[in-house]
Amino acid sequence: MGWKSFQKIKNKLQWKVGHVSFVQRVTAASKKNPSLEFWKLAPKTIYRTQNMSASTSEEVRETASSSSRGDGGDKPNTKEEEKKEDNLLECNICLDTAKDAVVSLCGHLFCWPCLHQWLETRPNRQVCPVCKAAISRDKVVPLYGRGSTKQEDPRDKVPPRPAGQRTEPEPGNNFSGFGFGDGGFHMSFGIGAFPFGFFTSTFNFGEPRPNVSPHGTPQYMEEQFLSKVFLWLAMLFIAWLLLA
Amino acid sequence: MTSAMSPSERRLQKELMSLIKDPPPGVSVDAEQAEQNLLQWTIHMEGATGTLYEGESFQLQFKFSNKYPFDSPEVTFVGSNIPVHPHVYSNGHICLSILTDDWSPALSVQAVCLSIVSMLSSCREKQQPPDNAFYVKTCNKNPKKTKWWYHDDSV
Incomplete structure (x- = not known):
């Protein structure tokens, strides 16, 4: 117990503080001042807080018994043991x-x-x-x-x-053929590897195409403009395909 | 009574009981205040004997979110006496990795107090952090919002 298990805990907690390493400072401090009884108390308390696991149960038992001696050995032994079991x-x-x-x-x-x-x-x-x-x-x-x-x-x-x-x-288990294929589907059309006529007709499948806006409204003008823009884009694209 | 508590309050209640029952040396919790509001504790801490902080006493404030213990507590020094230490800023913020990046739900208020006492005790020269003035002017009120830089990962 004592210093050795404190080392162990310290390694476990992996304290990293500030400019000088914790280990360096702790060792230096304790070498300089062996009256630092505090360090010897540390493991006990940490162990008690962390409520032990199988791997360190031996140390716990040791700690528990020493602490029970400390805070009142007059308690019935069985009760202490029960409590220990609970903690474990x-x-x-x-x-x-x-x-x-x-x-x-x-x-x-x-x-x-x-x-x-x-x-x-x-x-x-x-x-x-x-x-x-x-x-x-x-x-x-x-x-x-x-x-x-x-x-x-x-x-x-x-x-x-x-x-x-x-x-x-x-991960990997909720593969659904349709959902997966769908993603690729959109991808390939988005890249525009096919002529635009195909693009426009297939891209909207499943949902009806919106009605054409009535003549003269701003929407109509906008739609006309957009369709012209896309028409020119398509023509440029096809021309580029042919020339390249 | 316990059934109405959230998991974080339940755990805090347990920790409070154990901290009242056997506190680490030099550490005591304001039990009345903590019982009124389990999410904010004030802890009194005394400088360990044989260290530079012997005879001094400090106050620590712990604030817990309802995600505790998965989320680390917000821990700062408060009150009139903030320790002068290379990892404690004059506004009370503490540069200690277990308070943010290295937090683990198996740690506890008791373990944090112990780390802080240790941090103070191992100090060899009382001085403020080198960037204290700048940090204190620019930092967020919540130390957890600071992107701390923990030196020396070799420990």
Whole structure:
């Protein structure tokens, strides 16, 4: 315990502060002044806040027992143990007992809804909240207790919170032939690889062509002008095609 | 009572309880104020003994959004005594990566307080950040709007 685990935590948290590196300053400070008892207290508190995971459970047990000795050893032992058990099964994000529990490959426990929300918060930098190891939907293992009636993968559930949560996109799975082809369709016509007559007649398919505006109105003038412009453009384009 | 709480309030309530019950050394929370408005806490912090800040006391303000803990809290020094430190601007803004880019929902108020105490304790010379005057004049009121530049990624 003590200094060694503080080092470990420090590495985990990856503190980066200001102009001088944190490590340098911490080591320098503690070398200079060994009376900095504060540093030795640090790991205890951090561990307690983070509500442990399997990988560090040994240290937790140690911390928990030493702290219970500290703040009142007269409490009944069983109660302490119960509490410890509870802490071990708490989600590292909501601090409640993990619901739809999943565990990361680095050993940290979360509610799936909590972890899912975190992964969505930073989709391009998905790291474990506790140790910053790479993490993703596929790198977590669902936990099934004996009490759970249906052994259904928590990751398949749409996270129940927040209310407006969108479902996770399945990359590649929602391929729809029509939608996909449609995009290409518009593309090729937009580029104008075909003569314009074809362009105008096919581009509007599916919806009726608008009625011609009555003579003399501004719309009529505008439409006439536009059609002339496009006619000239088409002619220029065809001429260019022929000459080139 | 707990069922009516939002997930962020629930977590804040838990954190508040644990911070009141066993706070890190030199740290105490204004419990009454925090209980009235869970989204804004005031924390009293004492400079650790044996450091340049021994005997000084500071006030930290934590503001939480309803996206907490997925969104980091807004943490600034407030009150009459702002620590003179190379990473603390004279308007109370703090240059600490875990408050923005490196925030993680597994961190907590307690962990943030601890980092700040550590940051102060490891200071060897009391001086303001080199760009203090310019920053204080131009920055947004919310430190999270600042694009912080964290030096030395090798740590």
